Amino acid sequence: MRQRRIPIFLLCVFLSLLAFAGDEIKKRQAELQSIRDQLQEFEQKIKEQQKNERSTLELLDTYDRKMTLVRKLIAKLHAQEKELQDSIEVTRKDLGKLETQLSFLKQHFAQYVASVYKAGRIHDLELLLSSRSINQFYIRTEYLRRFSDQRRKDAEKIQGKRTEVESVQTQLQDQLGEERRLIAEKGAEEDRLAALVTERKDILFQIRKDKKNVQREIDRKSKAARQLENIISDLIEKDRLRKEHEAAQVRGGKLPQPTPITGAFESKKGKLRWPVAEGAIVARFGNHQHPTLKTITQNNGIDIAVKTGSQVSAVAEGEVAIITWYPSYGNILIINHYNGYRTVYTHLSEIKVIEGQKLKEGDIIGASGEALEGPRLHFELWKDREKFNPELWLSKQ
Numbered sequence: 001m002r003q004r005r006i007p008i009f010l011l012c013v014f015l016s017l018l019a020f021a022g023d024e025i026k027k028r029q030a031e032l033q034s035i036r037d038q039l040q041e042f043e044q045k046i047k048e049q050q051k052n053e054r055s056t057l058e059l060l061d062t063y064d065r066k067m068t069l070v071r072k073l074i075a076k077l078h079a080q081e082k083e084l085q086d087s088i089e090v091t092r093k094d095l096g097k098l099e100t101q102l103s104f105l106k107q108h109f110a111q112y113v114a115s116v117y118k119a120g121r122i123h124d125l126e127l128l129l130s131s132r133s134i135n136q137f138y139i140r141t142e143y144l145r146r147f148s149d150q151r152r153k154d155a156e157k158i159q160g161k162r163t164e165v166e167s168v169q170t171q172l173q174d175q176l177g178e179e180r181r182l183i184a185e186k187g188a189e190e191d192r193l194a195a196l197v198t199e200r201k202d203i204l205f206q207i208r209k210d211k212k213n214v215q216r217e218i219d220r221k222s223k224a225a226r227q228l229e230n231i232i233s234d235l236i237e238k239d240r241l242r243k244e245h246e247a248a249q250v251r252g253g254k255l256p257q258p259t260p261i262t263g264a265f266e267s268k269k270g271k272l273r274w275p276v277a278e279g280a281i282v283a284r285f286g287n288h289q290h291p292t293l294k295t296i297t298q299n300n301g302i303d304i305a306v307k308t309g310s311q312v313s314a315v316a317e318g319e320v321a322i323i324t325w326y327p328s329y330g331n332i333l334i335i336n337h338y339n340g341y342r343t344v345y346t347h348l349s350e351i352k353v354i355e356g357q358k359l360k361e362g363d364i365i366g367a368s369g370e371a372l373e374g375p376r377l378h379f380e381l382w383k384d385r386e387k388f389n390p391e392l393w394l395s396k397q
Contacts, residue, residue: 025115028076032075032076035069035073035076036073039070042065042069046062046063046066057207057217057220057372058206060203060204061327063196063203064200064389067196067200067349068331068349068350070189070193071080071193072351074189074193075350077186077189078186081179081186084175084178084179087175088175088176091175094168094174098165098168099163099165102162103165104120110220127336131188139218141152141295147309153260170344193298204370207372208372212368213372215295217328218297219292220327220328221297221328223327223328224326224327225298225300226334228300228326228329228332228380231322231324231332232335232342232385235321235338235342236384243346258305264317264337264338264339265337265338265341268316268393269393270392270393270394271359272392272393272394272395273313274394274397275304275313275343275345276306276311276313276377277310277311277366278306278310279304279306279307279310279377280303280305281304281391282304283299283302284389284391285299285300285301285389286298286299286389287299300380301344301390302379302380302391303371303377303378304376304378305374305375306368306375306377308349308369308370308375309368310367310368310377311366311367312364312367312368313363314335314363314365315335315343315361316345316361316363317337317359318358319336319357320333320335320355320357320359320365321335321336322334323351323353323355328372329346329347329372329378330346330347330348330349330369330371331344331346331348331349331350331369333348333351333353335365341382344378344379344380344381344382345366345377346380347366347368347369347377348365348366348368348369348373349368349369349370350366350367350369351365352364352365352366352367353366379396381393
């Protein structure tokens, strides 16, 4: 009974793996379709905004969000292409093994056929007639029967192996076709991104010439700063509620006493790694007066001038608390470094992590983008609701 159950068990495992793979493919396709649907919405929005026949900050926002989605789509297509290439390599190796096995079976069987052809059935008859006893006769008869059965099984095995080879060859061709499709789609999206970059530069040039847009951007940035403060407050409250819940779980014996995290971030003051490998601070922490408009604004962090697309990394160990978007700040990412410390990164052209992801110091979290003032990364450092000057924490360059 046990021997009969094993194939059924293996079949169930195989079917489960196929179902899981199918679910993963459907999930990936759904993610891609969701991005394409959002892109279509932004394309429609751009058309409506362009009817005004002038460049606006809102149009720039739409371009930025569309470019973020295109980059996300390209990244997903690139990841799928890499996975597919790995699968193709495995399939090619499997095909090579199957073809070697088939070749061996064919060669072995051909040698048998050749020997039978040379000796013919007379050899079998002579073998039986030369038996010295009835018992030996029966033994030789059974031997020849089993020998014949084995050769029949060999022939069936060859046919089965040939079917396997053909099946894997078909699978490989399907995979290669999918790879070509992905490469073509990725290339088309990269061309679209290049066109968007050029269009955005033209819009940015027009916006920068209009003082009204500059003043509006200052107002929008002040509003975004207040919204960011609200986000920090919400994170603090969520953190408080989480700690209260965990404490209750510990008191109830459902959770062990947690090991306190102390001094990890505080010890880095003056030695904190930079979020970008190179760049210069162009807007410092504190109050600023605009050179032409003379308006006073407060910078809650620092602005680092850096080449667009530069890698941005986590300055210390932590966890991605939130990823969001606001006008004038663009893509925003906040990392929780425990004990109330948080770092904020804005003007990101690309984000390569997800909310809740654990990070080590130096892990890449995204790429830098461009503000109205030019290519840069905005960086902030908080302890609960208190804003710190990042320059006092970052290591000397």
